[in-house]
Amino acid sequence: MDVNGLEDVDAVTLGYDEQLDTAQAAIELLKFAGYRYLTTLSASPFAVAQTLLQVQHLPTAVRDSELSKIQRELTEQPEEVPDPDDPAYYEYLRARHNGRGDGLYRTAGRAHVDHHGYIVGAHNRESGEAGKPGYQLEALPTAKLTVLRKLIGHPTEGILSVFKGAFTQWVYEMLHLLLQPTLEGLLNEMLGLYDNAPMSTYIDSSAPSALTLVASSVVVGWLLSPLELLRTRLIVQSSSPIHRKYRGVIHGLRTILREEGGLRSLYFSPFHLVPTLLKHTLDPIFRNMGSFAIDRVAGIDPYDHPTAFALGGLVWKTISAVVMLPVDTVRTRLQAQPRYIKKGTEESLLLQQSKNKTAKKVEPFKDFRTCVPLAAVPYTGMTNCAWRIISEEGLSLKKMRKQQAAAIAAASAGNTEEANYISNVGHYGLRGLYPGLALQLVANVAIFGLSFIETDDTEISF
Numbered sequence: 352m353d354v355n356g357l358e359d360v361d362a363v364t365l366g367y368d369e370q371l372d373t374a375q376a377a378i379e380l381l382k383f384a385g386y387r388y389l390t391t392l393s394a395s396p397f398a399v400a401q402t403l404l405q406v407q408h409l410p411t412a413v414r415d416s417e418l419s420k421i422q423r424e425l426t427e428q429p430e431e432v433p434d435p436d437d438p439a440y441y442e443y444l445r446a447r448h449n450g451r452g453d454g455l456y457r458t459a460g461r462a463h464v465d466h467h468g469y470i471v472g473a474h475n476r477e478s479g480e481a482g483k484p485g486y487q488l489e490a491l492p493t494a495k496l497t498v499l500r501k502l503i504g505h506p507t508e509g510i511l512s513v514f515k516g517a518f519t520q521w522v523y524e525m526l527h528l529l530l531q532p533t534l535e536g537l538l539n540e541m542l543g544l545y546d547n548a549p550m551s552t553y554i555d556s557s558a559p560s561a562l563t564l565v566a567s568s569v570v571v572g573w574l575l576s577p578l579e580l581l582r583t584r585l586i587v588q589s590s591s592p593i594h595r596k597y598r599g600v601i602h603g604l605r606t607i608l609r610e611e612g613g614l615r616s617l618y619f620s621p622f623h624l625v626p627t628l629l630k631h632t633l634d635p636i637f638r639n640m641g642s643f644a645i646d647r648v649a650g651i652d653p654y655d656h657p658t659a660f661a662l663g664g665l666v667w668k669t670i671s672a673v674v675m676l677p678v679d680t681v682r683t684r685l686q687a688q689p690r691y692i693k694k695g696t697e698e699s700l701l702l703q704q705s706k707n708k709t710a711k712k713v714e715p716f717k718d719f720r721t722c723v724p725l726a727a728v729p730y731t732g733m734t735n736c737a738w739r740i741i742s743e744e745g746l747s748l749k750k751m752r753k754q755q756a757a758a759i760a761a762a763s764a765g766n767t768e769e770a771n772y773i774s775n776v777g778h779y780g781l782r783g784l785y786p787g788l789a790l791q792l793v794a795n796v797a798i799f800g801l802s803f804i805e806t807d808d809t810e811i812s813f
Contacts, residue, residue: 384525391521396513398520399502400495402586403488404786405680406687407723409744413490413752486589488723490752493786507591508722516585519600523578527571535567561643565635572631573624577604577617583686587721594720606714612692622690626682626733633678637671665799672791677784681736688729689719737784745780 483489486507491498502508544560581603588596597603608614617623645651645663653660730736746754 387524387528388521391517391524392514395515395517395520396499397495399513399515399586400498401787402516402583402683403498403502403723404491404493404495405683406583406587406721406725407491408726409490409783411724411727483724484720486591486594486720486722491723493789495787495790502722505722507589507594509590512590512722515588515590516582519578519582519585519603522600523575523582526575526578530574531567531571534571535563538563538567561636561640564639565632568635569628569631572634573618573627576623576627577607579627580617580623580686581607583683584689584719587687587723587725589720589722591720594718596717596719610692610716611690616690616692620690622685622732626678626685629733630675630678630682633675637667637675641667641671661799661802664802665795668795668798669792672788672795673785676786676788676791677737677781680740680784680786681733684726684736684740685730685733687721687725690729740783741781742779744783747782 488501488505488508491501499513502512503510505512539560542563544563578600581597581600584597584607585603588594597606607617611617612620641664642653645660645667646653649663651660651663726739730739
């Protein structure tokens with residue numbers, strides 16, 4: 352065989368090997384994607400519970416729950432027992448003996464609703480104050496397992512509701528894992544840095560390396576921020592087919608873009624831009640710079656003082672939770688608040704469609720119905736949202752229920768001034784900014800204990 356023939360064989364063999372490598376890489380990518388999806392599904396129930404705790408407006412939830420409770424008491428009158436001298440008394444006894452006593456002399460009232468479908472009791476029909484709608488949950492406590500139990504047991508939610516937004520979260524994570532390291536590598540290459548070099552060797556390059564990490568995380572997080580917004584909306588919206596607004600990733604993104612000003616509003620509006628940049632700037636710092644801060648800033652060597660280094664990691668994670676949880680809570684509340692700015696345009700398009708058959712079809716506008724109550728007055732930004740949470744939701748659920756019950760009792764008694772004073776008294780506190788903080792701190796302590804035990808076992812084995 353001549354030289355040209357050998358070169359052709361080598362080329363074919365090389366091409367075949369490249370195809371095998373590509374196929375193997377694709378298989379490994381599919382395996383990783385499947386594993387990642389299962390991980391996202393397993394973490395979805397607690398993520399859903401955390402999101403619901405973050406977005407619920409506790410004063411509204413407690414007030415609506417108390418009003419609905421009073422409405423149920425008003426619509427269920429007690430059973431009337433006839434006098435023993437009355438001939439109807441024997442009919443009553445005969446009915447009780449046959450198991451038909453319940454409801455024989457009971458008169459059930461009719462529930463009144465407003466134009467939104469909210470229950471309106473006799474005590475608040477004139478004022479127009481509404482109770483809890485049927486598709487919303489009652490005021491949720493801080494325990495995530497209790498939140499999940501209430502969510503699963505609700506008639507319009509069910510077991511599948513704990514996986515709301517899981518697919519959107521998986522898409523976001525896969526795209527972030529693909530784009531962020533790629534962009535970080537490009538920035539490191541442009542700046543002449545080396546990703547696998549130890550910090551001690553390139554101590555002067557540590558700051559630019561951290562800068563590329565933060566810059567790539569901010570850019571990718573900003574690009575993928577519509578998926579985070581959609582995930583929040585999918586979790587918060589009611590699962591009832593009647594009230595569900597977003598049907599999936601494609602439909603949700605298309606609806607949000609059409610109703611809320613398009614890409615310019617989602618990417619460049621300060622309402623969404625500022626919390627997105629803040630979150631994705633702080634997140635990589637607390638997630639990846641802990642070891643460097645403990646070693647270089649605090650001066651705790653992991654080899655000479657392993658216990659102190661592990662304790663420093665626990666302190667770092669605690670600081671991360673204290674700083675990041677309020678930012679994430681405020682951002683989640685802003686994401687759950689639709690900002691319709693093209694409703695009039697949509698109504699005009701619907702009118703044009705009714706007149707012209709060739710006009711572009713536009714889906715009818717549908718209100719955003721949520722499974723937990725949101726703030727009745729919209730937030731105007733991060734500062735306004737944080738301040739209102741501090742000033743309105745500083746009390747615990749138990750104390751807030753007592754206060755709302757006292758306010759409703761005063762209003763029912765006709766003492767309007769006292770009711771307004773009780774309702775408007777300040778609820779100042781930081782409790783509302785930290786839903787789920789206790790569980791997160793317990794998890795950090797548990798991880799610290801497990802790592803300490805693992806370190807002891809490793810030292811003993813040696």
